[in-house]
Amino acid sequence: MPTQDDGGLNGRADANERTGLLSRITTTDSGTPYYKHENKAIRYPFLVLHITWEVLKTNYVNVALVFVPIGILAGLLNWNPVLQFVFNFIAIIPLASLLAFATEELAVPLGQTVGGLLNATFGNAVELIVSIIALQKNEIRIVQASMLGSILSNILLVLGCCFFAGGLRYKEQSFNSTVASTMSSLMTVATSSLIIPATLYAVMSDDKSQDDNIMILSRGTAIILLIIYVAYLYFQLKSHADLFEDAEAAAGEGGEEPELLGPWAAGVVLVIVTLLVAVCAEYLVGSIDAIVEKAHISKTFIGLILIPIVGNAAEHVTAVIVAWKNKMDLAIGVAIGSSLQIAIFVTPFLVILGWAMGKDMTLHFETFETVAFFLASFVVILLIQDGKSNYLEGLLCLGMYTIIGLAFYVLPDKHGDSGIGLGSLFSGHN
Numbered sequence: 333m334p335t336q337d338d339g340g341l342n343g344r345a346d347a348n349e350r351t352g353l354l355s356r357i358t359t360t361d362s363g364t365p366y367y368k369h370e371n372k373a374i375r376y377p378f379l380v381l382h383i384t385w386e387v388l389k390t391n392y393v394n395v396a397l398v399f400v401p402i403g404i405l406a407g408l409l410n411w412n413p414v415l416q417f418v419f420n421f422i423a424i425i426p427l428a429s430l431l432a433f434a435t436e437e438l439a440v441p442l443g444q445t446v447g448g449l450l451n452a453t454f455g456n457a458v459e460l461i462v463s464i465i466a467l468q469k470n471e472i473r474i475v476q477a478s479m480l481g482s483i484l485s486n487i488l489l490v491l492g493c494c495f496f497a498g499g500l501r502y503k504e505q506s507f508n509s510t511v512a513s514t515m516s517s518l519m520t521v522a523t524s525s526l527i528i529p530a531t532l533y534a535v536m537s538d539d540k541s542q543d544d545n546i547m548i549l550s551r552g553t554a555i556i557l558l559i560i561y562v563a564y565l566y567f568q569l570k571s572h573a574d575l576f577e578d579a580e581a582a583a584g585e586g587g588e589e590p591e592l593l594g595p596w597a598a599g600v601v602l603v604i605v606t607l608l609v610a611v612c613a614e615y616l617v618g619s620i621d622a623i624v625e626k627a628h629i630s631k632t633f634i635g636l637i638l639i640p641i642v643g644n645a646a647e648h649v650t651a652v653i654v655a656w657k658n659k660m661d662l663a664i665g666v667a668i669g670s671s672l673q674i675a676i677f678v679t680p681f682l683v684i685l686g687w688a689m690g691k692d693m694t695l696h697f698e699t700f701e702t703v704a705f706f707l708a709s710f711v712v713i714l715l716i717q718d719g720k721s722n723y724l725e726g727l728l729c730l731g732m733y734t735i736i737g738l739a740f741y742v743l744p745d746k747h748g749d750s751g752i753g754l755g756s757l758f759s760g761h762n
Contacts, residue, residue, distance in 0.1 A: 387433065387601070393649075394430070399423040400608060407615030413622035420616040424642045427612065428458045430605045432650075438598035456482065456673050457606065462613040462639055463682055467691055469617060476697055477635025479679045480705055484736060485640040486671035487519070487712045490648050492729025494655035494663040495715075499723025507660035509719030515668045516713045518564060522675035523709045525553050529696040543692075550694035551687055554680035561676045632701070633740045660721065668716075700743065704736050 388394045403420035405411075435457075459482050466474040498505045529549055536542045616639075624631055655663040679695070686693025697705070711732055715725050 387430070393426050396422055396426040397430075400427065400612065403612050403615060407611075407618070413619040413626070416615050416619040417623055420612040420619075421638070421642055423612045424458060424462075424609060424616065427605055427609045428642065430601065431457050431609065434598050434601040434605060438595060438602060456670060456678055458609055458613075458642065459640065459674065460678055460681075461606065461609050462617065463678070464685065465610065465613050466617050466635075467682060467686055467689065467693060470691060471617065471620070471631070472691070472693055473631045474617065474620065474635045474639075475682060475693060476701070477632045478639045479674055479682070480697060480701055481636035481640040482674045482678075483522075483671045483705065484636070484708050484733065486667050486674070488708055488729045488733035488736070490651050490670075491664075491667040491712065492726045492733060493648065493652050494660070494667060494726070495721040495729060496723050496726025497652050498655040498658065498660065498663070499721065499726055501656060502658055503722065505655075505658060505660045505721050506719055507664050507716075507721070509717070511661065512664060512668075512716040512719060514567075515664070515672060516716060518560070518672050518676060519668070519709050519713065521560065522557070522672070523706050525557055525675075526695055526697055526702050526705060529553070529694065530699055530702040533696050534699070546694055546696045547692065550683055550696060553695055554683035557676045557680040558684070561673075561680075564672070564676070628744075630740070630744050632698075632743065636701075636740050637737050664716070668712075700739075704739070708732060708736065 388397075399419050400423040403416070403423040406416045406419045459478055463475045463478055466478070495505075529546055532549060533542065533546055536545065620631060620634055623629065624634070651663045651666040654660075654666070683693050683695060712729065715721070715728065
């Protein structure tokens with residue numbers, strides 16, 4: 333029979349003793365934590381460590397932060413392009429989570445209007461950073477595919493997971509149909525802004541003036557969409573804010589969590605994480621050409637499926653959790669609201685930015701991409717119009733997303749190969 337001695341059961345320190353040891357390391361003899369010490373030279377370093385630890389504990393995905401230095405090292409030392417892509421791909425996931433956390437913390441003290449604008453601006457920061465770097469490298473196909481992929485990911489994959497997860501727990505869930513109708517109308521306008529350039533391109537003669545006219549149309553449309561986006565923000569945050577109160581009330585149920593970071597600390601975290609995302613995105617985008625050549629996977633598939641999964645990882649988890657808690661107004665706001673930001677803010681902004689950089693970024697997507705976007709939007713609009721959801725509707729969204737993903741998987745780029753071969757990624761030959 334085991335005996336109890338001073339060291340605990342079988343000589344091991346029990347949990348209370350281990351906790352006491354940790355307390356002695358992080359506190360003074362009087363029990364005061366070092367991050368509250370009167371001496372500033374002692375207090376500030378321990379305060380930074382304390383806040384860092386508390387922030388890291390907010391999400392289990394932060395464990396993957398170990399891949400950030402590995403991914404950067406892989407790029408600096410010019411490792412195999414596959415390893416560069418994989419390590420930086422994984423590294424951006426926790427960075428996206430931290431970016432969302434820092435944005436939320438910074439939005440708290442700034443009030444509803446400024447905070448809402450900040451969330452709208454930085455909510456899709458990862459996709460924006462990756463796209464800006466790809467645009468700088470003149471990877472127009474990557475930019476267009478990642479924009480379209482982010483929209484499809486939100487309105488089909490995220491929304492489908494929300495409907496399915498919530499439907500498993502509740503027979504039927506309801507949400508504000510007026511808000512859903514407004515978002516549906518905006519999504520229809522965004523869809524039309526892609527269909528019109530593609531249609532115009534199809535009916536015009538194939539010459540130099542065709543590209544020039546498409547460019548003029550794209551830039552003019554981008555400016556109009558940005559104006560619509562600003563009007564939508566005013567509509568949501570000011571003139572018709574009462575329509576969105578249900579979502580905000582759902583977000584505040586159960587009491588507000590204590591604020592971990594002040595505005596200055598949140599701003600510093602936001603800057604640091606943004607720089608890290610930019611570095612990892614630089615190596616991620618830089619490795620795409622080698623992967624496309626070696627594995628015969630189209631750039632469209634990488635931009636449409638893989639990159640959006642990284643950028644929207646934090647939003648995916650958040651939306652599914654709130655749907656499981658029957659807060660469907662908030663889930664709809666996260667899923668469709670994020671796709672609207674991409675459609676009527678980020679994509680037009682990149683067109684204007686490409687204009688300033690001298691890059692031929694347009695709203696003319698390939699015909700198949702435009703059709704896929706139209707069909708996906710059409711399905712989602714039909715599903716959310718009645719203001720109710722269930723698990724079957726979730727399966728319909730997920731099925732539609734899988735079909736579109738499979739179609740783009742087998743669709744090669746115009747200048748690429750006609751076949752695919754994932755096995756060649758890790759083999760010694762093409």
